[in-house]
Amino acid sequence: MAGEEKPLYHLTVHEAQTLIRSRALSPVELTRAILERIEAVDGKLHAYLNLMADSALAEARVAEAEILQGRYRGALHGIPVAVKDQLDVHGAPATIRNKDSRDLRLSEDSTAVHKLREAGAVMLGKLAMSGLPGELPDVRNPWNLDHIPGGSSTGAGAAVAAGLCLAAIGEDTAGSIRNPASLCGIVGLKPTYGRISRHGLAPLSWSLDHCGPMTRVVEDAAHVLQAVAGYDPKDPTSIQAPIPEYAAALREDVKGTVIGIPRHYIEECRVRTDPEILTLVDQAVGELASLGARVEEVSLPTLKLATIANAVIYYNEYFTAHRSDLPALLKTAAPSRRARLYFGILTSGADYIQAQRIRSRVRREFAEIFRRVDLLALPAQTGPAPTVKESDPLDVLYKHVAPEFLAPFNLAGLPAISVPCGFTQADLPVALQLLGKPFDEPTVLQAAYTYQQHARWYERRPAI
């Protein structure tokens, strides 16, 4: 008999892999359950752009056969997953790359998708994202359908929270994994820049784009990272750093972990931040302290310029990446994309160089701070999920031009995780953000896991 009391679609990867490995759960049964779930609720959420149901079931049957033959590949074997549209998937259109037609079928998986398949994952399809061309329905937040899920990995946030896949890969250039993760009450990990290959990822900004897992719980993010991390000769920015045993090494322990809080910077952002967010994040940090972490205040004087520096680099690289398509894009691209192109054309070479110099300075300040601390803790959002009605596609760009909590860690390429830390009075999710040293995902994951196991916010699920 497969599963526990909860529906199969609410299993975590960690739970499902235990059942699959012991042959108590068939990947086919699990995939069917997810597909039924998608059919039941995605009409309200609009998380999926392209559902690949037939191929997913075929892959699930292959996984089942392999497992029955004793050829178990690992934690993701037989696990239904999906990816943000930005990642290429063989046989699926790439709407983000669309010039004229959404029927463009790409022939090669992105490296991250290839690695998921190598790990035996079942590819359910491609998920919606912000800023796509054309008239697409708004993705909705599973916690409250009147609200947005955050972006730009909109579909991934909604799908994972609602049980429409067990894990997703999103992408983060200025917060696009952590923002929807925090607004949807799930875990979002932006790893160190270069940890996961960007080959086959439609570029927004070459030096700021990060792929990363979006999952219900921290241990699932560790499983996904394990599968997709690593050097890729097709991505010259990917790094040949050793890949630790992310999931196997997870344990509940923050004793002696030093957590730095840049209070001056949080004060800088306070005027734009909902007080409920700050209260809940403070409480979460306090809980980590009660579990043995040492919390101290840190100073990062140049951090207040990091968000705009990130934006300058982003928009210039975006403009350059799409230079040949500009005449068409200025007619057809979504408003938020067109705005970025105007920013790009207005930004001079000197502005870009200055942004890179600020990047150097910010990196040095982080390096100095991380001699004393193991992690930094900050909010992952400035407010709860807004309603669809009060949202505008340009909202995110207003955030890019003033200090905020997400983009600085794209600029510095540091690993950053968003982990649920509570709910507002209006029952909307709030998250804590933890940041670490380059390639120290183990410390980031462990602290997030310890907090998660203590606070147990993952036990709440949206009622949809």
Add this chain to the structure above:
Amino acid sequence: MEKLTEQTLATLLAQAGLEPKEGDLERFGELIDKYMAALKALHSVDLGDEEIAPTFHPEWGSK
């Protein structure tokens, strides 16, 4: 949008042979003004001899 910025944007677009989508300059005006103000702030800090850090890894293709 600030007049000078609007003129600059129009000139740059024209130089590049591009046309803004109708209504964009009005729609994005306030946002563009905020962006331009933030660019000024970017240059307000004295970075001394701070150099641009390498943004590539010299070991491309060598391993």
